[in-house]
Amino acid sequence: MSGELVLTDCLLSQAAERHPGSVAACGPDIGSVDYHSLHTRVSLRAKDLQQQGLRPQTWVVLQASTDLQTLIDLLAVARAGAWAVPINSRLPPAYLEQTLIAAQLHHFSLVPGQSLTPMPSSSTAAPHLKENFAADEPWSGILTSGSSGIPKLAVHSHENLVRSAQGANTLAPLDHMDRYLLSLPLYHVSGLAIVFRCMLAGAAMIFGEQAQDGDFLSAWQVTHLSLVETQLRRLLQAPRLPSTLSQLLIGGGPADPQLLQQAADRGLSCWMSYGLTEMTAQVWTRDPQGKGHLLPHRELCLADSGEILVRGQTLFLGYWRGQSLDPARDADGWFHTGDLGRWENGELCVVGRADNQFISGGENIQPESIERILKTHPDILEAIVVPYPDPVYGERPMAFVTSNNPIATEQLQAWLGTQLPSFMLPLAFLPMPEQTGIKPRRRELQLLALQALPYQDPNSP
Incomplete structure (x- = not known):
């Protein structure tokens, strides 16, 4: 490993230079791919997209599955200088169309491994692949969960994603010998967070999605796992859990304390996280000993109403509206989450959504x-x-x-x-x-x- 991390430089390129022979991706359908090979495949795909006419600062809606080709295409769109919006391939077409219209998103569509649709009018190749990303430049867009209506398009920069990974890896260490199951979808910010954490550390991403299968986790020697409560509950039904499993990150809402105790009784270390799409995943995380931590590069406070306010280097660029970004911040730079919280003996307790x-x-x-x-x-x-x-x-x-x-x-x-x-x-x-x-x-x-x-x-x- 050599050289210091450069925030503006493509993280995959840096991973390929620092950990060329380390496993980047592996699984039952893909074998083993190291970081040098992943970088090469992403670069070739990016050039292919450029030759099809894809231009910088263009939105590409990517039909995302949790597989290697989706990951390659997602990273390749960015290397081509365009901006990817990974979406759930199971969404009803009418619902997706309504969502994209609401975001006023002019875009191309891409099925992993296939050609852009509609084909761009120009097929002149761009001069080079993109290696540097400015702090205020979009890298990708994520459709928020839309619990109360049509989702919004939250736009993240490369720096948002790298800073998010840095903070997470500082609190819960990850290194090039670890194996992280890609258990959350790439159209969700938590799935992207796994990718960036692994690229930052040179760790392996395990493809297979079988987060509740103890035998699968053992066979692929999974060390790290991100789950929501339902997945954890099903995992604990497995008769045998892998001895390699060292860290479980639990998100998506509060978990039953009895369930966490069951996990601890079986030797699992659970980290409980509070996060949101707009903050590029984790903000506040409670360690296995029950102590809460505000992750590096984040700030958090409570308004008089009890609403949780956040800001920092992981705060997204804003919501895409038409041809521009709405920063969605108040005069002091705080993002109003809509979540209610309170402090209990110095620990953050998230009560729920104000609009629920x-x-x-x-x-x-x-x-x-x-x-x-x-x-x-x-x-x-x-x-x-x-x-x-x-x-x-x-x-x-x-x-x-x-x-x-x-x-x-x-x-x-x-x-x-x-x-x-x-x-x-x-x-x-x-x-x-x-x-x-x-x-x-x-x-x-x-x-x-x-x-x-x-x-x-x-x-x-």
């Missing part, structure tokens, strides 16, 4: 507080609570759950009644539909609740 809160009979209800209790039930894997219209109370909680076994509504209400006040008890429990993405789209679940139990207005004729 609703009122039932004059009482404020934060759905996440009901969800946390529901997920402690031994048969419940997932739980999301949404408001449902009520002629007397205004709105009442309605729960969607994924469970191991059928549970009667009355039985669940009785169980919850020992832990929650009556106004927080869900009216009914509906089966959780399959949803794309890591975070739930609550607005869709509200509509499903109305379809399942149509609301009857008492004043209607």
Whole structure:
């Protein structure tokens, strides 16, 4: 390993120079690819895209899967000087079209390994591949989760992604001998964070997506794993866990403390993270001993209202609107997350989303507080609570759950009644539909609740 990290220089190029023979990617379908070879393949693909007419500062919507070709194309678009928007290939076309129209995104489309569509009008090759990225220059765009509506396009710079990786690797070390399962999608900022953490350290990315399969993790000697709570719950059902697994990063929302204790009892070190797309993933992370840390290159404070405010070198460039960026910062440079939090003995406690809160009979209800209790039930894997219209109370909680076994509504209400006040008890429990993405789209679940139990207005004729 030689040379100091240069923030503006392409991180893959630096990884290929510092760790040329280290494994960059491996898995059952791809064998083993070192950093020198990955760099070569990305460069060739970037030149191919340039020869097709791709020009700098052009958006490319990439149909993303969690595979090596998607990674190559994602990195190649950037080397060609263009800006990639990796998207979930399972999104309904109509929904995707609506999203891109809302972002006013003029773009080309790309299926990994194939040609651009529509073909650019010019096929004159660009003079060279891009090696340097300015701090205020877009590198990629990520569609935010859109829990309450149409997603926004959050734009990150190369420096955002590198600084995010630096902070994460400082707190939870990663080196060139480690193997990190690419367990989260490349269209999510947490998936990109894994890629940049590995390139920064010269670590291997393991392809296969089998985060809950203990045998797979053992066979590929996985050392690092990023999971959401549901994935962790399923992993702990495996009869055998790999001895190589040293670090688990848990995100996507608060996890059940009993579940974390189960993981600790099986020798797993869990790091709990609070992060968001706009801050390029992690902001605040609690180590396995329960101590919270604000990661380097980030700042965080609470407004008088309890809203979490963030800023720093990992804060995104802004939201893409038409032909320009909306920085989405206040006069002091703070981004208002919409998340509510409080300090407890110096530790950050994230309460939930301010826009998820609703009122039932004059009482404020934060759905996440009901969800946390529901997920402690031994048969419940997932739980999301949404408001449902009520002629007397205004709105009442309605729960969607994924469970191991059928549970009667009355039985669940009785169980919850020992832990929650009556106004927080869900009216009914509906089966959780399959949803794309890591975070739930609550607005869709509200509509499903109305379809399942149509609301009857008492004043209607």
